[in-house]
Amino acid sequence: MKALLILGLVIFTQAVFVKHASEPHAAVFAQLEALEDHPLGKKILDTIALQMKNKSPLSDIAKMLQDLRENLVLQQQDAELVHVAQEADCEAEIYGYDRRIDFASNEITEATIDINKYTADIELLETDIANKEQQLEILANQEEQLRQKRAEDHASFEERQITTPKVVEALDVIAAKLSAIQPEADAEAVLAELERVGGNNPILALVQLASTFSAEKLQNVQDKIAELRASLEQSIIDDQEEEVQAQLNFEAQIVEINEQRAALQSEKADSETKLGQAQVQLAAAKKRKYDAGRELDSATRGKVAKEAECDAWRTQYARDTEQRTVEIGIIRQVEQILATKLEGASSYIKGRIN
Numbered sequence: 001m002k003a004l005l006i007l008g009l010v011i012f013t014q015a016v017f018v019k020h021a022s023e024p025h026a027a028v029f030a031q032l033e034a035l036e037d038h039p040l041g042k043k044i045l046d047t048i049a050l051q052m053k054n055k056s057p058l059s060d061i062a063k064m065l066q067d068l069r070e071n072l073v074l075q076q077q078d079a080e081l082v083h084v085a086q087e088a089d090c091e092a093e094i095y096g097y098d099r100r101i102d103f104a105s106n107e108i109t110e111a112t113i114d115i116n117k118y119t120a121d122i123e124l125l126e127t128d129i130a131n132k133e134q135q136l137e138i139l140a141n142q143e144e145q146l147r148q149k150r151a152e153d154h155a156s157f158e159e160r161q162i163t164t165p166k167v168v169e170a171l172d173v174i175a176a177k178l179s180a181i182q183p184e185a186d187a188e189a190v191l192a193e194l195e196r197v198g199g200n201n202p203i204l205a206l207v208q209l210a211s212t213f214s215a216e217k218l219q220n221v222q223d224k225i226a227e228l229r230a231s232l233e234q235s236i237i238d239d240q241e242e243e244v245q246a247q248l249n250f251e252a253q254i255v256e257i258n259e260q261r262a263a264l265q266s267e268k269a270d271s272e273t274k275l276g277q278a279q280v281q282l283a284a285a286k287k288r289k290y291d292a293g294r295e296l297d298s299a300t301r302g303k304v305a306k307e308a309e310c311d312a313w314r315t316q317y318a319r320d321t322e323q324r325t326v327e328i329g330i331i332r333q334v335e336q337i338l339a340t341k342l343e344g345a346s347s348y349i350k351g352r353i354n
Contacts, residue, residue, distance in 0.1 A: 107292035
């Protein structure tokens with residue numbers, strides 16, 4: 001510490017000297033002149049000159065040089081400890097950044113895969129839901145058409161149930177009239193009667209016309225009317241049975257449509273539930289990727305900054321180490337000159353003082 005204070009004082013003073021290189025000490029003078037080119041060498045020589053001027057013992061000068069050299073050695077040792085600690089810190093932090101970068105990169109990759117999967121699932125589910133809605137609409141149209149046709153068929157049935165019995169009644173009237181006819185009546189009398197009846201009473205007209213038939217033909221007409229009447233009565237029964245069966249078929253079709261509708265609605269609801277889940281999962285995957293992207297950016301920037309800091313530390317350590325090595329070499333060189341070539345060194349220093 002004392003030596004450093006001495007060096008600090010010497011910075012503000014410059015000794016003016018004239019070097020006279022006598023022939024016997026030319027080599028020593030050359031060595032010392034070379035030291036003058038280095039700031040530390042010049043400061044040391046200035047300090048030695050000041051101490052010699054103050055008639056300080058040579059042992060004090062040697063002690064001063066030793067203290068300077070040992071202080072630089074201690075500084076280097078401390079710097080090495082700091083350097084080791086800094087390297088350990090760099091290795092640990094950069095390793096941590098690498099782990100964060102790897103994890104974030106994996107997260108981005110996995111999240112991207114999930115995003116693609118959930119996006120595809122959503123598209124399929126949306127298509128499925130749209131198809132189910134279309135199928136439900138088709139079923140609704142089918143049901144409406146069935147109900148409309150059933151209503152029309154039932155209305156026709158009811159109309160037939162009213163008109164057919166009337167036809168049967170008319171046939172009964174005709175049959176009764178025909179049974180009272182005397183066949184092969186006078187043709188002129190029949191035509192006169194038909195003209196009188198005209199179109200107001202077709203049944204009576206038919207009876208009047210039938211009265212001109214022979215007994216055989218009249219019987220054939222009566223038989224045909226009887227067959228027609230029986231056919232109509234049977235048609236009423238058949239029509240009723242067919243109406244019952246048509247109603248049963250209609251109800252069965254409605255039940256089938258309702259079952260299909262219920263199944264489609266259940267499948268549609270299931271797809272809608274899955275769609276909601278997929279949308280939530282997609283949002284989570286997108287957020288995961290976003291967060292991982294921010295983490296990757298942060299870790300990458302942190303690693304770059306730490307590497308730059310570590311490079312600066314190494315550069316500073318190398319520069320300081322090189323400087324201390326040079327300065328220690330200069331001190332050792334002065335110590336060696338003073339130890340082996342004291343006379344030449346003293347002559348050189350005296351020349352600086354003078």
